Amino acid sequence: MLKQPLGRLRVIGFLEGMSYLILLFIAMPMKYLADYAMAVTITGGLHGLLFVLFIVAVGHVAIVNRWSVKQIIGALIASVIPFGTFVLDKRLKESHSREG
Helix, strand or coil: CCCCHHHHHHHHHHHHHHHHHHHHHHHHHHHHHCCCCHHHHHHHHHHHHHHHHHHHHHHHHHHHCCCCHHHHHHHHHHCCCCCHHHHHHHHHHHHHHHHC
């Protein structure tokens, strides 16, 4: 799975999506309800790294698979919506199984 650009995108998308949910639903409440800002510092840094990797992976897949601008924008929008990368992953898996 990690040998192909699409497989890497799916894995990075999953990790980025999980880090986003952890940041929103665990780390942020810990910061504001329990006065534990370190949760956001750690999770936010990790999420930032995964977000950048996701953007690079989208770019790589877009070049290799000749994605349209609409597909690229859709993937990037999915990365900023909670649960969006999981919806994207399902669509990528479906489209890949139709092609293969």
